Amino acid sequence: MVTEKPQKIHSIHILRGVAIIMIVFSHCLGVFKNTYLITNSYLFSFLNLFAFNFTTFFVLIAGFLFQHLIYKFDTKTYYLSKFKTVVCPYISISIFCFIFFHYPYLSSLPWYSSTQTNIISAITKMMLTGTQLLPLWFIPMIIIIYLMAPLLYFLSKKSLIIAGLTAMFWVVMFTKPDFTKPFLNLLHYGPVYLTGMMIKQNYQTIMKSVKSNLFLVIFFFCLCFWIPFAYRYISHLIVEKLYYDTLQKIILFILALYFLDGLNHKTNEGKLYKFFSYMANISFPIYFIHEIIVLELERLLYISPLGHVIKTDNGWLASLGAVIFLVSTLIVSVIIAKIITLFFNNKAKYLIGAIR
Known part of the structure; x- marks a missing residue:
């Protein structure tokens, strides 16, 4: 089997860094809980909608890289790698x-009971749905996709252009379900993963098509963004029942690949590239631990003299607060990840995910 290391795709690497920042930002925006913020502030509404569902980027990147590395796919090696870097930190x-968030609830339950909720059933349910911490809903769903690797390997040898284009329309009609339902999320994000594979398989063709129809693609992205944005303020749109957020992110992903394609043909030493590259390298630990930091910072803010800010109806103040939360969360997350890595070295990947 060929083991030659494939050429690094710098644009994909950078987009992983962008994705983790935006995922953290969406959870920081969620700290500000005034229900009138979106209706009162176009700025907060815009940030809320734009930052939402960057999970799509993660799924697209995963599918893209699966196709990119398909030449050296080995089922046993693949499963072992995912177990170490995803299942173990999960x-x-x-x-x-x-221990720290659910202990009061769990301690009130019996260890086992055949007639009522017990500790074993409660923990099992949370583990299977990822409801023990907000971002963890993603893990049971992506594990199912990992388990489907032999099927995806088989599909990778076929032309995926029709399947990928069909998937892009499917995600508009089959809306993103409740995050507590991993199999329904699989039905939404599984096609997104397949789309990522299709993009890699037809990368040059897609880049040429975007170049030839750039303004049309940008218009399509703006349309997918404007419809859900406008629906927040206009009560009767003809197409409001369709779901545009995932398609919007797929188009944004393709546009980003086009504009960043130049990175793949030169040595990248700029400070901005190094920053996003670093965020990409540490994205897994940040993903696993950032919500814990957000919750703790939120708690500290709530008991501080500035606690009223959490319920502000001022969109500019909430937006600024979310940016401050974002910067603080990223800094603390990186520090914690580095400390854990310092103490546990290579074994840290079993606790918080691998630093590349």
Whole structure:
């Protein structure tokens, strides 16, 4: 089997860094809980909508890289890698959550009962749905996709252009379900993963098509963004029942690949590139631990003299607060990830995910 290391795709690497920042930002925006913020502030509404569902980027990147590395795919090696870098940190972070967030609830339950909720059933349900911590809903769903790797390997040998284009329309009609339902989320994000594979398989063709129809693609993205944005303020749109957020992010992903394609043909030493590259390298630990930091910072803010800011109806203030939360969360998350890595070295990947 060929083991030659494939050429690094710098644009994909950068987009992983962008994706983790935006995912953290969406959760920081969620700290500000005034229900009138979106209706009162176009700025907060715009940031809320734009930052929402960057999980799509993660799924697209995963599918893209699966196709990129398909030439050296080995089922046993693949499963072992995912177990070490995804399942193990998922279990580790879950244990932390059970102790520090769910202990009062769990301690009130019997260890086992055939007639009522018990500790074993409660923990099992949370582990299977990822409800022990907000971002963890993603893990049970992506694990199912990982388990489908042999099927995806088979599909990778076929032309995926029709399947990928069909998937892009499917995600508009089959809306993103409740995050507590991993199999329904699979039906939404599984096609997104397939779209990522299709983009890699037809990369040059897609880039040429975007170049030839750039303004049309940008218009399509703006349309997918404007419709859900406008629906927040206009009560009767003809197409408001369709779901545009995932398609919007797919188009944005393709546009980003086009504008960043030049990175793949030169040595990248700029400070901006290094920053996003670093965020990409540490994205897994940030993903697993950032919500714990957000919750703690929120708690500290709530008991401080500035606690009233959480419920502000001032969109500019809430937006600024979310940016401050974002910067603080990223800094603290990186520090914690580095400390854990310092103490546990290579074994840290079993606790918080791998630093590349």
